[in-house]
Every structure is written in structure tokens, then in C-alpha cells.
Amino acid sequence: MKKIDARGLSCPAPVLETKAAVEQLHPNQIEVLVDNEPAQQNVTRFLGSQGYQTEVKQDGELFTIVGTGGDEAPEPVPADGQSDTDTGKIMVMVAADCMGTGDDELGAKLMINFIKTLKEMGDSLWRLVFVNGGVKLTISEAASLTDLKELEAAGLTILVCGTCLDHFKLLEQKQVGQTTNMLDIVTAMQLADKVINI
Structure with a gap:
């Protein structure tokens, strides 16, 4: 069993160390120690995307993630679970809970209207990613x-930055999307045909 001690490491370091071990060693079993919930969710999801069955044990603030794979190495796929054969589309990255500068109240209304109008992109909208203050749009009280x-x-993959949620103490309030990390976000950028930053 390959063991990785990622305690004290901030996102996306735990996932990057896990990814390196999987790609270099193809272990049938891997154990990763982390000390925060965003890292636990990200490592667990990454191992799942690589074909591992995962089990998570929690002891206080310490999480032990054990991934068990088959006899053969899993087929590598990007961290967000998409294969290279998938059709790349448009990724929209939202980095604030209001749009533009000048008046935050107006900006908040514009952002709500923007989210409502995104469905007009149809199948072209491939990923919706929330970082920094944008994660506030995914919590329970968000309009x-x-x-x-x-x-x-409707099938859209929504990614929400775990480090950002943790920073704003909103991890438990997130109501939509997958908690993600910078590795997933960069991978999505690479696979997208176009990235729109808001």
C-alpha cells in the first residue's frame, strides 16, 4: 500500500501528491492522510475518477482516505472525470458574487440576472466554476x-472551490455543485474550447 501524509498541505497539494503517486506507481491500494474536509473531498473524488473504490475514516480533524483498485492500473483521466475524447465546450468562471464595479447592489442584481440567463447558452455551456467570492452564490441563502x-x-457540471468555501467558512452551507480544487479547475481550462471569466 502506498501511503501519503498530506497533513498541513493546502489545496491543491494533497491532490497533486496523490495524482503523482497514482500516475507513477499505479498502486492497487493507496492511503492518504489529510487534515481538512476540502482536501478529503477532493482526494476522494480524484481517486474515484481514477477507478479506485474509496473509504474515508475520520478521527477528529484527521481524515484517512483509502483507495483500492483492481489488479490493473486504472485508465488515467483528468481530475474532473472527463476523458480526452469528450467534446470541449465553454467554461464560465465566476470569481465574485456581483458583476462589475461601481455599485455592489447593482452588481449583485446583474449577477443574478446573468445566472438566470446562462441557460440560453444551451449545450455550449460545459462547466460553471465558482472561485473566491463567487462561491457565495452556491450557499443556502443565495438568490x-x-x-x-x-x-x-439539467446536466451541467458545477465546480465550487473548496479552499474558497473554507476561507469564507461556508463549506457546510454549500448547496449546489462539486467541491473542487485548483487542479480540477486548471484541467477544466485545458479541456475547454473557450473560458469566460466573470
């Missing part, structure tokens, strides 16, 4: 939550 849930239910 945009209903529209985001509708987009997700």
Missing part, C-alpha cells in the same frame, strides 16, 4: 441557488 440547481439538474 441564485434555484437557478443553479436547475442548471445542475
Whole structure:
């Protein structure tokens, strides 16, 4: 069993160390120690994307993730679970909970209208990524939550930065999307035909 001690490492270091071990060693079993929930979620999801069955044990603030694979090395795929054969589309990255500068109240209204209008992109909208203050749009009291849930239910993959949620103490309040890390975001950028930053 390959063991990785990623305690004290901030995102995306735990996932990067896990990814390196999987790609270089192809272990049938891997154990990763982390000391925060975003890292636990990201490592668990990454191992799942690589064909591992995962089990998570928690002892206080320490998480032990054990991934067990088959006899053969899993087929490598990007961290967000997409293969290279998937059709790249448009990725929209939202980095704030309001649009533009000058008046935050107006900016908040514009952002809500923007989220409501995203469905007009149809199948071209491939990924919706929230970072920094943008993660506030994914929590329980956000005015945009209903529209985001509708987009997700329609098949859109929504990624929400775990480090950002943790920074704003909003991890438990997230109601939509997958908690993600910078490796997933960069991978999505590479696979997208076009990236729109808001």
C-alpha cells in the first residue's frame, strides 16, 4: 500500500501528491492522510475518477482516505472525470458574487440576472466554476441557488472551490455543485474550447 501524509498541505497539494503517486506507481491500494474536509473531498473524488473504490475514516480533524483498485492500473483521466475524447465546450468562471464595479447592489442584481440567463447558452455551456467570492452564490441563502440547481439538474457540471468555501467558512452551507480544487479547475481550462471569466 502506498501511503501519503498530506497533513498541513493546502489545496491543491494533497491532490497533486496523490495524482503523482497514482500516475507513477499505479498502486492497487493507496492511503492518504489529510487534515481538512476540502482536501478529503477532493482526494476522494480524484481517486474515484481514477477507478479506485474509496473509504474515508475520520478521527477528529484527521481524515484517512483509502483507495483500492483492481489488479490493473486504472485508465488515467483528468481530475474532473472527463476523458480526452469528450467534446470541449465553454467554461464560465465566476470569481465574485456581483458583476462589475461601481455599485455592489447593482452588481449583485446583474449577477443574478446573468445566472438566470446562462441557460440560453444551451449545450455550449460545459462547466460553471465558482472561485473566491463567487462561491457565495452556491450557499443556502443565495438568490441564485434555484437557478443553479436547475442548471445542475439539467446536466451541467458545477465546480465550487473548496479552499474558497473554507476561507469564507461556508463549506457546510454549500448547496449546489462539486467541491473542487485548483487542479480540477486548471484541467477544466485545458479541456475547454473557450473560458469566460466573470
